[in-house]
Amino acid sequence: MKVDRRDFIKTSGMFAAGSMVLPPFVQSCQNVQISADVKSYLDHFEVTTEMLQKVIATAMSKGGDYADLFFEHKITNSLALEDGKVNRAYSNIDFGVGIRVLKGDQTGFAYSENIALDDMLNAAKMAANIANSSSNFNAADYNEKLPANYYKISKKWEDVSVKDKVPFVQKVNDKIFGLDEKVIKVNAGMSDESSYVMFYNSEGRLTHDYRPMISFYAVCVMQDGEQIENAYSARSVRRGFEWLTDDLVDELANEAVEKTNLLFKAGKPKAGEMPVVLGAGGSGILLHEAIGHTFEADFNRKGTSIFSDKLNKKVAENFINIIDDGTLPNDRGAINIDDEGNDVQKTYLVKDGILNSYLHDRISAKYYGVEPTGNGRRESFRHMPLPRMRSTYMENGPHTTEEIFAAVDYGVYVDNFSNGEVKIGAGDFTFFVKSGYIIENGKLTTPIKDINIVGNGPQALADISMAANDYKNDSGTWTCGKDGQSVPVTLGLPTVLVKKMTVGGTNA
Amino acid sequence: MTKEEKYTLAKWAMNHALENGAQEVSVNISNNQSSSIEVREEKIDKLEQALQSNLSIRLFVDKKYSSHSTSRLNKEDLARFIEEAIEGTKYLSEDEFRTLPDPELYYKGDGPDLGSLDKNFGNVDPEEKIQAAFAAEKEILGSNERIISVSSSYYDGLNERVMVNSNGFEGDTANSYFGLYTNVSVKGDGDARPEFGWGETAIKYNELKKTGTGTTALKRALDKIGAKKIESGTMPMIVENRVVSRIFSPLMNALDGSAIQQKNSFLIDKLGEKVASEKLTLTDDPFIIGGRGSRLFDGEGIATKKRSVFEKGVLKRYYIDTYYGKKLEMEPNSGATTNLVFETGDKDLDALITSVKKGIFVTGFNGGNSNGSTGDFSYGIEGFLVENGEIVKPVTEMNITGNMKTLWANVGEIGNDVREDSSWRTPSILFNDVDFSGL
Numbered sequence: 009m010k011v012d013r014r015d016f017i018k019t020s021g022m023f024a025a026g027s028m029v030l031p032p033f034v035q036s037c038q039n040v041q042i043s044a045d046v047k048s049y050l051d052h053f054e055v056t057t058e059m060l061q062k063v064i065a066t067a068m069s070k071g072g073d074y075a076d077l078f079f080e081h082k083i084t085n086s087l088a089l090e091d092g093k094v095n096r097a098y099s100n101i102d103f104g105v106g107i108r109v110l111k112g113d114q115t116g117f118a119y120s121e122n123i124a125l126d127d128m129l130n131a132a133k134m135a136a137n138i139a140n141s142s143s144n145f146n147a148a149d150y151n152e153k154l155p156a157n158y159y160k161i162s163k164k165w166e167d168v169s170v171k172d173k174v175p176f177v178q179k180v181n182d183k184i185f186g187l188d189e190k191v192i193k194v195n196a197g198m199s200d201e202s203s204y205v206m207f208y209n210s211e212g213r214l215t216h217d218y219r220p221m222i223s224f225y226a227v228c229v230m231q232d233g234e235q236i237e238n239a240y241s242a243r244s245v246r247r248g249f250e251w252l253t254d255d256l257v258d259e260l261a262n263e264a265v266e267k268t269n270l271l272f273k274a275g276k277p278k279a280g281e282m283p284v285v286l287g288a289g290g291s292g293i294l295l296h297e298a299i300g301h302t303f304e305a306d307f308n309r310k311g312t313s314i315f316s317d318k319l320n321k322k323v324a325e326n327f328i329n330i331i332d333d334g335t336l337p338n339d340r341g342a343i344n345i346d347d348e349g350n351d352v353q354k355t356y357l358v359k360d361g362i363l364n365s366y367l368h369d370r371i372s373a374k375y376y377g378v379e380p381t382g383n384g385r386r387e388s389f390r391h392m393p394l395p396r397m398r399s400t401y402m403e404n405g406p407h408t409t410e411e412i413f414a415a416v417d418y419g420v421y422v423d424n425f426s427n428g429e430v431k432i433g434a435g436d437f438t439f440f441v442k443s444g445y446i447i448e449n450g451k452l453t454t455p456i457k458d459i460n461i462v463g464n465g466p467q468a469l470a471d472i473s474m475a476a477n478d479y480k481n482d483s484g485t486w487t488c489g490k491d492g493q494s495v496p497v498t499l500g501l502p503t504v505l506v507k508k509m510t511v512g513g514t515n516a
Numbered sequence: 517m518t519k520e521e522k523y524t525l526a527k528w529a530m531n532h533a534l535e536n537g538a539q540e541v542s543v544n545i546s547n548n549q550s551s552s553i554e555v556r557e558e559k560i561d562k563l564e565q566a567l568q569s570n571l572s573i574r575l576f577v578d579k580k581y582s583s584h585s586t587s588r589l590n591k592e593d594l595a596r597f598i599e600e601a602i603e604g605t606k607y608l609s610e611d612e613f614r615t616l617p618d619p620e621l622y623y624k625g626d627g628p629d630l631g632s633l634d635k636n637f638g639n640v641d642p643e644e645k646i647q648a649a650f651a652a653e654k655e656i657l658g659s660n661e662r663i664i665s666v667s668s669s670y671y672d673g674l675n676e677r678v679m680v681n682s683n684g685f686e687g688d689t690a691n692s693y694f695g696l697y698t699n700v701s702v703k704g705d706g707d708a709r710p711e712f713g714w715g716e717t718a719i720k721y722n723e724l725k726k727t728g729t730g731t732t733a734l735k736r737a738l739d740k741i742g743a744k745k746i747e748s749g750t751m752p753m754i755v756e757n758r759v760v761s762r763i764f765s766p767l768m769n770a771l772d773g774s775a776i777q778q779k780n781s782f783l784i785d786k787l788g789e790k791v792a793s794e795k796l797t798l799t800d801d802p803f804i805i806g807g808r809g810s811r812l813f814d815g816e817g818i819a820t821k822k823r824s825v826f827e828k829g830v831l832k833r834y835y836i837d838t839y840y841g842k843k844l845e846m847e848p849n850s851g852a853t854t855n856l857v858f859e860t861g862d863k864d865l866d867a868l869i870t871s872v873k874k875g876i877f878v879t880g881f882n883g884g885n886s887n888g889s890t891g892d893f894s895y896g897i898e899g900f901l902v903e904n905g906e907i908v909k910p911v912t913e914m915n916i917t918g919n920m921k922t923l924w925a926n927v928g929e930i931g932n933d934v935r936e937d938s939s940w941r942t943p944s945i946l947f948n949d950v951d952f953s954g955l
Contacts, residue, residue, distance in 0.1 A: 090778070091843075093609035097582035099601060104587065116563045121587045134565045171607040193779050229779050229889070236779050236889045276917065279748040279953030297883075310556075311664045312701040312709055390566060429883030429896070433701050433709035434743070436913050438883030438896035460884040460894035460915045466707060512884075512894035512915035515750045515951050 046152050049206040049216040053079045053105075059125050060208045061147055063107065066132040068210055071141035072109040072116070074370075075132075076209035078347060079105045079123070080389040083166060087173055088197035089181050094174045106389035107131045111139040113309075113371050117392040148212030155217050155344035156351065158335055161248030165200035165220060168249045173198060176252050180226045183261035188269065192236070193229035198222065207349040217344045220246050221496065223485045224256070228264035232272050239267035239424075239442065244340045244485040244496065267424060270443050274457035277446050279513035283416045284461060284506045285447060287423025289480040292499030294506070295330055295400050296488070297428040297437035298465040303332075303357050303365075304383075304395040304490075305372030307432050314435035314465055318363045324469045327405045330358040332367055334382050334398035340483060341399035341498040343385070348393050352382030357400075358469075369395045387493040397488060401500035405475020409503045412474045414450045420511055421445045421452055422461070435465035463509040476503040517547055517569065519688055522678040525571070529594055530680050533575060537602045540576035540616045541682040542816075545569070545589075550673035555649045558657070561667060573598065577605040581614040613842040616816075621848065622685045623813035623820075630803065630810040632691040634720040637674050645670045648726050652698045655730030662702040662738065664709055668730065669697045672721070685817035694721050698729035702737045710740035717937050719806060736879075739900075743910035745954035746901060752875035752928060753916065753950040754868050754902070757935045759881055760942040766886035766893060766920050767792075771825070771833070773840030773851055775888060782891035782921060786831050793927035794828040795861065802854035809855040809939025818850050825856070829925075856940045860932040865944045868931050870905040876914075876952060877902050884915070891920035897952075914954040923947055 050056060060077060067075035086098040104121040105128060116138025118131040181194045203219040225242035241263035245251060286294055299315075307313035315323075324330075334343050334352030343352050348370050356364045366372065369384035372395055385396035413421075422444035430437035441459050445452040463471075481500035488497045517525070526543040533541040547569050554562040571594065572585035582605040586597055652668035672695070678688040697715035704710045714733040718724040755763060775781040783791055802820035804810050813819055816838055824832040836844065837851030869877055877900045884895025898912040931944035 087608075093611065095581065095609045095611035095614075097604060097608055099582075099584045099604075101586040101588055101597065114559060114561055114563075118565045121567075121569060131565075135563075138560060138563050169607070170604045174607060174609075195778065231779070237887075238780060238889055279915070279917065279951055281955055310667075310701075312711060314707050314709060316709070317707065390568070392562070392564070426885055427883060431711075431882060431898075433711040434704070434740070434898075434912060435708060436882055436896070436898070438915075440883060440885040440894065458885070458887045458890070458892040458894055459917060460896050462882065462896040462913050462915055464913055510745060510913055510915060510953055510955075512917035512953050513951070514917065515748055515953075 043152060046214055046216060049204065052081065052204055053206055054123055057150065059128070062125065063128045063132050064208065064210050065145060065147065066129050067107055067109045067136050068145035069143045070136040071139040071143055072111050072136060074110040074210050076108050076207065076348065077105055078386070078389050079206040080203060082201060082203040082388065084199065084201045085165065085170070086197060086199040087170065087177055088195070089177050090195055092181060094177045097170060102388060104389045105131070106386070106391065107135045108392055109135040109138050110371065113375065114138050115392055119390050145210065148210065150214050151212050153213050153215035153349065155215055156335070158342040158344055159220060159246035159338050161220050161250070163249035164202060165222065165249060166202050172249070176257055179254065179257045180261050183257060184226060184228050184265055187261060187265045188230065190230040190232050191228060191265070192231045195227040196225065198224040207345065209349060213349050215345050215349050219343070220248060221340065222247055222251060224260065225485065226260045226264045228268045230268045235272060237268055237271040239271060240264055241267065242485045243483050245483055246338050246340060246342055267443060270455050271457050274443060274455035276459060277420055277456050277511055277513040279511070279515050281508045281510050283419035284509045284511065285412055285416060285419060285421045286501060286504050286506065287421060288476070288478045288501060288503045289423065290425050290482040290484060290499070291423060292401050292482060292501040293425050293428045293439045294468070295402060295501065296397060296497070296499050297430045297439055298463060298468045299330060299357065300332065300397045300400045301430045301490070302432055302435060302465050303367050305366035305368045305376065306395050308366050309372050309375045313432050315363065319366070321363055322361050323363045323466065324358055324361045324472060326361045327475060328358055328361050328472060329356065329403040331356055331403065332383070332397050332400045336399050336481065339399050339481070339498055340486065340496045341397070343398065346382040346384045347386045348380065348384035350380045350382050350384060352398065355381045367395045367397065369393055385495050387495060391493045394491060394493065396490065396495050397497050399481065399498040399500070401479065401481060402475065402502060402504070404477040404479045404502050405504070407474040407476050409476045409478060412476055412503055412505045413447065415474060415505060416447045417449060419447045420456060421447050430465065436462060437465055438462045459512040461509050461511050463506070468506055468509060471507040472504050473507050474505040478502050519676065519678060522547070523680070523686070525589065526678055526680045528591065529571060529573060529598060530682055532595055533573065533598050533602060534682060536599050538575045538577045542574040542616060542679065544572045544677060544679045546675065546677040548673065548675045550671065552669055552671035553646050553649050554667055554669040555653050556665070556667040558650070558653070560646065573601070575602060575605055576614055576616065577602055579610040579612060579614070580605050580608045581611055582608065613839055615838065616681050616683045617818050617838045617848065619684045621818045623687055623817060627812035628803070630812065631806040632689070632719060632810060634692040636721065637692045640721050645672070648696055651726065652696055652729045655727070656700060656734045660702070660734060660738070663734070664701040664703055666698065666700045666730070671695045679817060681817050687813050687817055689811065692719055694718050694724045696724060696726060696729050698733045700730070700733045700737050702741065704741045710737050710743070712737035712740065740898070740910050743898060743912035745913040746911055747955050748953045750949055750951055752872050753947045754872065754875065754877045755945050755947070756865070756877070756879045757931065757933050757942050757944045759879065760945055761940050762881040762895065763893070763923065764940065764942060766891065767924055768853060769888060770891070770920070771835050773834055773836040773844060776834055777840050777843050780888040782889060783831060787834065789831060790829045791831045791921065792826060792829040792924035795927045795930050796826045796829050796924060797859035798825040799823070799857045800825050800854055801857050804855050807855040807939065808937065809853065811854055814850040814852055818848060820850060820854055823849065854939065858930055858934065858941065858943055860934060860943050861930040863929055863931055865931055865933050868929055868944055868946050869902055869907065871929070871946070872902045873904060875902050876900070876911060877907065886920060893918060893920055914952055917951050917953060923950070
């Protein structure tokens with residue numbers, strides 16, 4: 009079988025006939041024992057194990073303690089619809105290797121977009137400069153690490169022609185226009201991503217991952233008299249082409265129309281502190297902002313997180329278990345290996361109300377003397393890894409939603425969000441509510457929209473007084489930013505009651 | 517890549533697309549180099565170097581449109597990349613509004629040097645950069661027992677770009693930046709660890725202020741100790757010049773051609789009408805020497821021009837690019853802001869604070885958002901309570917909520933403390949009657 013290796017790198021997926029996939033069998037060009045699978049990744053990146061060793065040796069040449077190479081080839085294709093037609097497309101190809109050298113907790117980092125040996129050696133020399141002594145590096149034997157497989161798919165996006173994707177985007181437009189005569193505009197689109205990752209480090213670990221991702225969204229704009237409102241629906245998962253169905257189109261269209269309609273009746277609550285009931289699902293943004301970031305161990309290692317002194321201490325009611333999980337099947341936040349080549353896991357941040365673990369990368373795990381939790385992630389080969397979240401959620405609690413609503417005299421119910429933020433040291437976090445309801449005497453009354461809610465992490469965590477048994481994961485297009493790096497995440501929550509937070513509103 | 521090499525490759529890619537089925541093409545090739553050094557506890561914590569190249573291409577094929585980018589710049593890869601992109605574009609729907617700009621509007625060359633580049637970019641001694649970061653940390657390290665962590669960074673970068681359009685445009689830009697930043701965390705009340713980061717930036721290395729980031733960051737972190745929410749209420753709000761952009765950007769977004777055409781703006785059909793306080797007079801000026809947003813042509817190649825945006829609260833322009841200009845039947849006038857210049861009042865920040873009987877001086881935002889189509893907003897804030905013209909105590913964990921149209925109609929005073937280290941040259945601004953939520 010003759011395979012033109014370079015085809016893998018060029019293919020954009022835009023091509024109608026589809027493209028090449030990884031070759032199942034390729035001739036070995038060295039005598040190290042490695043599997044066909046790893047071999048195919050080496051070929052994909054046009055490197056040999058000898059080259060990897062040379063680059064690592066150069067990276068370690070100034071006396072570094074550790075070095076790793078992160079190869080990445082990512083193909084992104086997007087389609088979008090405006091004014092009734094799928095009339096624009098975008099594609100991007102990213103290809104290169106990031107080279108990192110550690111000396112204690114110090115990091116040297118450089119990358120190269122060319123994978124010729126000389127280019128990689130130049131980048132390795134730059135990264136090596138974090139250390140300034142002489143090398144005592146002895147090359148390690150290879151230990152090939154088979155990655156987990158949390159995202160099985162049938163049809164890769166690289167094999168799907170643009171012409172097979174266009175109809176789904178068109179259908180969501182047509183469906184939304186058909187649902188409500190107030191609709192004046194629809195924006196819709198999808199973006200798919202195929203990412204090949206290969207990892208090698210100075211300890212000899214050689215591993216790889218194939219990461220598919222698809223995001224599909226619809227924005228609905230409606231007009232009623234003078235008033236114009238818009239809302240959107242979106243899904244994002246690590247799945248293949250088989251995920252696109254007419255049912256999904258209906259689901260997105262219905263949700264976008266429903267959410268937009270709600271806004272025409274919505275107002276603002278009173279300003280001030282009040283009980284907040286968070287609906288199951290996307291309300292997990294509370295955990296992401298209030299707790300998740302402040303549990304990232306780089307902040308705690310430096311003592312800059314408000315939770316820095318709280319390990320093994322009680323931080324919440326006994327029934328509260330909060331998890332950060334990289335293993336959820338086909339989840340947007342799942343990864344088969346983290347970006348430091350480590351296994352991922354289901355990590356309990358809070359277990360039975362007690363702070364159980366921070367989120368670690370290699371540097372912080374070493375600092376705390378624990379095993380890495382598989383949270384070392386990076387935006388791309390151009391960035392160094394940091395402790396980052398994956399899917400952050402709370403397990404079911406002992407209450408029912410009826411009990412929770414019954415406990416509120418005046419407060420708000422929120423279940424639709426757009427964004428949030430946190431100040432790590434002060435612990436103040438916010439999340440922006442696109443829509444929800446006022447609760448009066450245990451009942452949902454007036455809809456509300458466009459308000460910010462602000463709280464303080466440790467206080468809000470301690471103030472979660474009830475949690476229901478209706479946990480839901482939210483598969484929206486959540487993207488988390490930190491130090492200028494974006495990574496995909498998800499979140500989830502059962503319905504919970506936070507005794508009080510400050511709700512944006514009017515004072516009239 | 518040299519500029520000539522970028523032009524050669526860009527023209528080759530353009531011609532390859534024209535030969536393979538595209539009728540119009542625009543190609544951008546950019547090189548970005550950057551380096552950063554972060555120090556902590558008198559050691560280098562992170563050392564990063566980057567050299568990035570990218571080609572992006574906009575294709576107009578049989579009245580259909582797509583755009584593509586890649587970091588794989590060898591001709592063999594690019595040829596296939598472009599051919600496949602053209603093939604794929606054919607499966608999209610036609611869009612009659614997609615064309616390159618009218619060549620009449622293109623920048624024709626011979627513009628002034630806008631001072632965007634340090635011609636000595638590559639000549640700064642790397643050791644001097646490292647020492648600048650250490651010196652910033654040293655300003656405050658060990659100077660106060662409340663300090664938990666200090667980190668200081670030096671960073672610089674150079675962006676170079678060429679653009680060619682198939683209907684007769686060629687242009688190139690180059691800009692440099694240098695920066696120094698210090699972040700400090702301090703022990704606050706209880707478990708809180710207030711932090712503050714302060715940075716200095718410059719286009720030219722010799723103009724970078726090398727001192728003060730540490731002491732400023734520390735002072736401002738210490739000032740935040742004990743911050744608490746106060747009672748909800750409707751009060752005047754002074755927003756510091758550094759952070760005004762958070763509430764100013766929704767106003768600018770509302771002027772964007774795509775927002776107007778897609779009905780996602782609260783200022784549709786408002787040209788020539790008074791939409792804000794008459795204290796708001798704003799000019800878009802692309803020609804300020806050393807301005808961070810200065811440029812001779814925009815992202816499409818259209819020559820830039822000094823234009824009025826608001827005049828005494830009256831809306832004078834939208835931001836219209838070629839595509840939305842065709843859709844809206846309006847003249848394109850460039851789709852992006854350059855330098856935004858406020859007509860200032862006569863009060864500096866201190867005088868603004870002195871003028872307030874009871875209100876809040878906002879020095880930072882925390883999350884929040886604004887609804888593009890209605891202008892409804894709500895943002896988390898932190899800052900200081902002002903009483904009888906004096907700063908009384910720090911506040912945090914509060915929200916402001918309202919509507920952009922009302923907020924900008926309620927401008928009480930535009931300060932004269934314009935920041936010049938940003939393309940949006942914002943002063944501090946006093947707004948009346950803002951809804952704060954706290955206790």
